[in-house]
Amino acid sequence: METPAIVIDRRRMRRNIASMAAVADKHGVKLRPHAKTHKIAALAHEQIAAGAAGITVAKVAEAEVMAAHGVRDIFIAYPIVVPSKIERVVALSRENRIIVGVDSLEGATALSTAAVREGVTIEARLEIDTGLKRTGVTLDEALELAKRISSLPGIVLSGIFTYKGALYQGASTLDLAAAGREEGELMASVAKQLRESGIPIVDVSVGSTPTGVYAAQVPGVTEIRPGTYIFYDAMQVKLGVCEHDDCAGRVVVTVVSKPAADLIVVDGGSKTFATDVQPNQPPLNLKGFGIIEGYPDAVLERMNEEHGMIRMPSSHTVAIGDRLTIVPNHICSTINLHNEVYVQDEDGGLERLSVLARGLLQ
Amino acid sequence: METPAIVIDRRRMRRNIASMAAVADKHGVKLRPHAKTHKIAALAHEQIAAGAAGITVAKVAEAEVMAAHGVRDIFIAYPIVVPSKIERVVALSRENRIIVGVDSLEGATALSTAAVREGVTIEARLEIDTGLKRTGVTLDEALELAKRISSLPGIVLSGIFTYKGALYQGASTLDLAAAGREEGELMASVAKQLRESGIPIVDVSVGSTPTGVYAAQVPGVTEIRPGTYIFYDAMQVKLGVCEHDDCAGRVVVTVVSKPAADLIVVDGGSKTFATDVQPNQPPLNLKGFGIIEGYPDAVLERMNEEHGMIRMPSSHTVAIGDRLTIVPNHICSTINLHNEVYVQDEDGGLERLSVLARGLLQ
Numbered sequence: 174m175e176t177p178a179i180v181i182d183r184r185r186m187r188r189n190i191a192s193m194a195a196v197a198d199k200h201g202v203k204l205r206p207h208a209k210t211h212k213i214a215a216l217a218h219e220q221i222a223a224g225a226a227g228i229t230v231a232k233v234a235e236a237e238v239m240a241a242h243g244v245r246d247i248f249i250a251y252p253i254v255v256p257s258k259i260e261r262v263v264a265l266s267r268e269n270r271i272i273v274g275v276d277s278l279e280g281a282t283a284l285s286t287a288a289v290r291e292g293v294t295i296e297a298r299l300e301i302d303t304g305l306k307r308t309g310v311t312l313d314e315a316l317e318l319a320k321r322i323s324s325l326p327g328i329v330l331s332g333i334f335t336y337k338g339a340l341y342q343g344a345s346t347l348d349l350a351a352a353g354r355e356e357g358e359l360m361a362s363v364a365k366q367l368r369e370s371g372i373p374i375v376d377v378s379v380g381s382t383p384t385g386v387y388a389a390q391v392p393g394v395t396e397i398r399p400g401t402y403i404f405y406d407a408m409q410v411k412l413g414v415c416e417h418d419d420c421a422g423r424v425v426v427t428v429v430s431k432p433a434a435d436l437i438v439v440d441g442g443s444k445t446f447a448t449d450v451q452p453n454q455p456p457l458n459l460k461g462f463g464i465i466e467g468y469p470d471a472v473l474e475r476m477n478e479e480h481g482m483i484r485m486p487s488s489h490t491v492a493i494g495d496r497l498t499i500v501p502n503h504i505c506s507t508i509n510l511h512n513e514v515y516v517q518d519e520d521g522g523l524e525r526l527s528v529l530a531r532g533l534l535q
Numbered sequence: 536m537e538t539p540a541i542v543i544d545r546r547r548m549r550r551n552i553a554s555m556a557a558v559a560d561k562h563g564v565k566l567r568p569h570a571k572t573h574k575i576a577a578l579a580h581e582q583i584a585a586g587a588a589g590i591t592v593a594k595v596a597e598a599e600v601m602a603a604h605g606v607r608d609i610f611i612a613y614p615i616v617v618p619s620k621i622e623r624v625v626a627l628s629r630e631n632r633i634i635v636g637v638d639s640l641e642g643a644t645a646l647s648t649a650a651v652r653e654g655v656t657i658e659a660r661l662e663i664d665t666g667l668k669r670t671g672v673t674l675d676e677a678l679e680l681a682k683r684i685s686s687l688p689g690i691v692l693s694g695i696f697t698y699k700g701a702l703y704q705g706a707s708t709l710d711l712a713a714a715g716r717e718e719g720e721l722m723a724s725v726a727k728q729l730r731e732s733g734i735p736i737v738d739v740s741v742g743s744t745p746t747g748v749y750a751a752q753v754p755g756v757t758e759i760r761p762g763t764y765i766f767y768d769a770m771q772v773k774l775g776v777c778e779h780d781d782c783a784g785r786v787v788v789t790v791v792s793k794p795a796a797d798l799i800v801v802d803g804g805s806k807t808f809a810t811d812v813q814p815n816q817p818p819l820n821l822k823g824f825g826i827i828e829g830y831p832d833a834v835l836e837r838m839n840e841e842h843g844m845i846r847m848p849s850s851h852t853v854a855i856g857d858r859l860t861i862v863p864n865h866i867c868s869t870i871n872l873h874n875e876v877y878v879q880d881e882d883g884g885l886e887r888l889s890v891l892a893r894g895l896l897q
């Protein structure tokens with residue numbers, strides 16, 4: 174194995190998969206993991222074998238890759254509004270259960286038009302904004318839009334979904350229990366309101382790795398969609414969601430230069446580690462771009478594209494050619510940079526897996 | 536073509552290629568473009584056809600891809616210190632001119648050992664730190680290390696190289712002319728010193744798109760290695776290196792949601808746009824994650840993995856399903872996220888090119 178490379182610890186990964194399945198089971202909700210974290214069908218199958226009801230993806234292309242590799246129950250948790258993509262959803266629906274997100278009448282109308290033309294029924298879930306301020310409708314708008322969507326031919330509005338996460342807009346504290354409860358309660362109340370208006374909502378689906386365990390405890394929530402939990406990362410450690418020892422994904426890098434007594438350079442930069450979760454930003458205030466294992470006082474301070482600059486106290490005897498392992502701040506976007514990952518067994522054996530659903534144009 | 540996608544304007548790209556070739560020609564220096572920007576052999580061949588002496592890459596794997604597609608003169612501007620990678624360099628050297636970077640005695644010794652064992656001579660350039668504080672030796676260390684490298688069998692130290700860039704450590708202004716002159720003058724003085732000590736330095740090689748045109752004017756500089764110039768990007772526009780109209784690379788996205796009167800969401804997030812060059816950071820203080828063409832008052836403020844949140848004054852009539860084009864902050868790391876790009880001709884025709892040298896593990 175050359176570096177830089179991502180190595181997944183199979184034992185920790187399986188423990189994480191089993192642990193989240195147990196959380197869902199305990200609280201009586203379905204688990205539909207978000208496959209955007211790994212983008213690897215073999216790992217989606219491990220999640221399903223451990224009890225997941227299906228998977229979540231963000232893109233039609235991801236759904237296509239997963240379906241081509243035998244995953245049969247897929248929620249595309251994203252507004253699919255373009256006719257060419259809706260056609261692909263329809264094609265997938267013929268052999269699989271495909272659910273799509275919707276958050277506008279325009280999108281719903283496009284789905285309905287295609288469904289009627291193709292003679293199929295599309296299963297959709299209405300996205301609710303519970304604080305992240307990205308896609309999704311507000312609580313006030315939900316009932317009106319749900320009624321209009323329900324009146325369209327060719328669509329079954331079977332559920333509602335949201336993603337709040339830990340870092341929603343305006344989050345000033347990291348009270349995950351409160352965030353999760355609020356997420357779940359808002360969703361349960363919307364579902365109740367919709368059902369009282371005659372819209373038979375079945376699935377009430379919420380995120381996320383940090384909030385899922387709390388949202389799952391709210392009566393009325395039926396499904397959680399965590400993604401990161403399969404590997405965890407430095408952000409989740411800082412959030413207090415997991416221990417460092419739970420982290421199953423790490424980047425292996427090699428020291429290529431020691432330009433100063435307290436500075437080493439490794440062969441992983443911003444084309445190896447994602448930079449979407451930056452250091453020193455509130456509320457997380459992460460220290461550097463990852464956890465440098467074995468060197469708690471070292472900091473991955475700066476990166477260029479293929480260079481990682483680590484401030485390392487000179488008392489450490491790290492030499493050119495040595496390897497370091499680093500748990501990245503955000504494993505989902507980091508894996509997205511790599512074509513392949515290695516899964517390591519306890520005996521050290523390495524299995525090479527292609528990150529097949531990454532880098533797709535559509 | 537589905538979105539999100541990168542579209543390259545062929546006319547502008549060719550103009551940029553020709554223009555930088557003319558700069559190098561005018562100042563009597565060689566042009567060795569850094570292919571890390573595009574990672575596409577066909578575009579390296581366009582640069583060579585326009586006068587480039589060869590190309591620069593950052594990784595052995597990039598050199599392998601370029602060589603496999605007929606690029607014959609490649610500088611791997613990176614310290615290659617690991618025996619397994621040095622073996623691959625040696626293998627490449629049998630059919631191509633390969634130059635490698637070196638900045639430590641450990642690295643040089645590893646190169647020498649492999650060269651002697653394999654019965655070849657490895658051409659190397661010593662990296663000098665001219666302010667970026669990543670790899671490279673200081674001016675004070677250069678002579679001593681160059682002497683020791685020159686005494687090793689199997690290595691020819693044929694040149695020195697540096698990368699200063701516009702955003703070197705401690706840069707408080709963006710005086711590119713001063714930065715480029717300083718970069719060139721420091722390198723010329725090191726070359727002079729080495730030659731006076733009997734080390735026959737031939738190549739004196741400097742970056743970069745923002746500083747190259749200035750460094751090229753310094754007597755003694757023999758080569759420039761700009762990368763970004765082939766496409767330019769929002770960072771280069773802000774630096775004043777180019778006009779917006781020079782930008783040849785843009786991301787095409789689709790509006791998928793309009794959750795508020797002044798907020799639209801597009802289908803490109805942090806897995807589509809690189810986040811290594813952040814908004815609102817001195818000294819650049821870029822506005823958002825890219826230039827939203829046709830909407831100078833709109834800002835790509837936030838991103839999640841597949842969502843881009845654009846603050847868009849409600850006076851604009853942008854609808855769900857509309858496409859927008861966005862010049863990213865940093866085109867090099869943005870292209871690295873994509874498996875393919877489209878090159879568009881003036882008649883609208885699209886050629887699909889694979890970004891073959893991206894995402895490689897080594």
